[in-house]
Amino acid sequence: MKKFNILLLFVTGLLAFSACTDSMDPVINPMKNSENKAISFVLNTPSNSSYTLIAENANSIIDIFTCEQPNYGFPAAVTYTVQICKGNNEFKDFQALATKVQGEKIPIKTFELNDAMNALKMSNSKVAYTVDFRLKAFINDSVPALYSNTVSMTVTPYSGARTPMYFVGNIFNNGWNNNDLTMSIFADSDMNDMLYTYTGYVKSGSEFKIIQNPGDWSTQWGYGSDGVLSTNGSNIGGFTADGYYTMTLDLNNNKYTVTPYTGAVTEYNQISFIGAFNGWAGDLDLTQSSFDKHIWINSNTVIPSDGELKLRVNHDWGTSFGGSNGLWKEKQGQFAKFDGGDNVKVKAGTYFVKFNDITKHIIMIAK
Structure with missing residues (x-):
C-alpha cells in the first residue's frame, strides 16, 4: 500500500525552517509516495x-x-x-x-x-x-x-456581454407589456453570472415577473416560494407600501429578495452626456422616466465618434458621474456603474441608455 511519509515531510519542513537564515522562503519538496514518485x-x-x-x-x-x-x-x-x-x-x-x-x-x-x-x-x-x-x-x-x-x-464562446433581462407587470406602470425595452434590469458588470439588481420607486401592491426575450413568454421567472424563483411561478410581490425598494435577482440559483431602500435620495432636473464627441462643450440629454424620477432613459443615444465621456447634472460640472469599474476603463461595456470620477471610453454608435441616479447603475447597449 502506498503511504505518504508524513514524518519525513514534517522533519524536512523543520529543517528548512531552521535553516532559513537568508531572505529566501522555506521550500517544501513536491509530495512523493513510498516509491519516491510524485x-x-x-x-x-x-x-x-x-x-x-x-x-x-x-x-x-x-x-x-x-x-x-x-x-x-x-x-x-x-x-x-x-x-x-x-x-x-x-x-x-x-x-x-x-x-x-x-x-x-x-x-x-x-x-x-x-x-x-x-x-x-x-x-x-x-x-x-x-x-x-x-x-x-x-x-x-x-x-x-x-x-x-x-x-x-x-x-x-459567445460574446462576454451579459444577457439582458426585463421586468413585466404592473410594476413601474408597465401594464404587463412584455415587449417594453425600457423595463431592462441593471447589473454591476457585463460578466454573465446572471446576477441582477434594481432600486426604484414602486407602488404598494405591485407585482412582476422577469423575462429574457422581449415579446416572448417562453423564458420567464416568477414566484416559486418566498425568496425562491421558478420558471413557471406566479407573480412576485412584497411591496407593502408606496416607496423605494431594492430587488436582487440571482437567476443562476433561482433566488430573489425584495427589501425597502432607506438610503439617500437626491432629485435632479436633468442628466446628460458630455464628452469628446461634442468637444466637451455641449450636452446630450437623457429623458426622465414617467414611472420614476430617478431613472433616465434614451432609446437612441447617438455617440458620433470614439472617445471619452461622462454624465453630468443640470448642464453643469457641479455634479458629474464617471466610471470606477474596470469594465469602463479598458473596453466597451454594457452593464456597470457610473459611480466614480474617471472619464469613460465609449465607441461611436447608437445606444439604448438607462441610468439610475440613486445607485449609479447604467445600461448602455449598442444597437
Whole structure:
C-alpha cells in the first residue's frame, strides 16, 4: 500500500525552517509516495471533444468532469478547481473557473467557462478555440497542491456581454407589456453570472415577473416560494407600501429578495452626456422616466465618434458621474456603474441608455 511519509515531510519542513537564515522562503519538496514518485491523479476524458457555448444557456452545465482522488496515503477532504488556458500555453497564463467542489464530479458551467475564455482573450464568437483543461487538487496551505493531466477540447464562446433581462407587470406602470425595452434590469458588470439588481420607486401592491426575450413568454421567472424563483411561478410581490425598494435577482440559483431602500435620495432636473464627441462643450440629454424620477432613459443615444465621456447634472460640472469599474476603463461595456470620477471610453454608435441616479447603475447597449 502506498503511504505518504508524513514524518519525513514534517522533519524536512523543520529543517528548512531552521535553516532559513537568508531572505529566501522555506521550500517544501513536491509530495512523493513510498516509491519516491510524485503523487498524481487523472482527469478523465470528457464526454465530448467540442462545444459551442450559447448565451441563452448561460446558467446550464455543459459537462461534468470526473477524476479519482489522489492517493495521499491518508484520508483527505480535497477541493477541486478547474483551470483553463489556451491550447499549448502549458498554463503559463490561465484562468480558474469559479465553481469549486469536494468530490470527484466537477460541473462545468457555461457562463463560467465563457467568462474565463473572455479573460484569456478567447472571445471571438466566430472562432473555435483549442482550450486546455486541468484540475487542481487542494487540501490546505500545509499540503502542496496537486495538478492533473491536461485534456484539450475545442470551444466556441459567445460574446462576454451579459444577457439582458426585463421586468413585466404592473410594476413601474408597465401594464404587463412584455415587449417594453425600457423595463431592462441593471447589473454591476457585463460578466454573465446572471446576477441582477434594481432600486426604484414602486407602488404598494405591485407585482412582476422577469423575462429574457422581449415579446416572448417562453423564458420567464416568477414566484416559486418566498425568496425562491421558478420558471413557471406566479407573480412576485412584497411591496407593502408606496416607496423605494431594492430587488436582487440571482437567476443562476433561482433566488430573489425584495427589501425597502432607506438610503439617500437626491432629485435632479436633468442628466446628460458630455464628452469628446461634442468637444466637451455641449450636452446630450437623457429623458426622465414617467414611472420614476430617478431613472433616465434614451432609446437612441447617438455617440458620433470614439472617445471619452461622462454624465453630468443640470448642464453643469457641479455634479458629474464617471466610471470606477474596470469594465469602463479598458473596453466597451454594457452593464456597470457610473459611480466614480474617471472619464469613460465609449465607441461611436447608437445606444439604448438607462441610468439610475440613486445607485449609479447604467445600461448602455449598442444597437
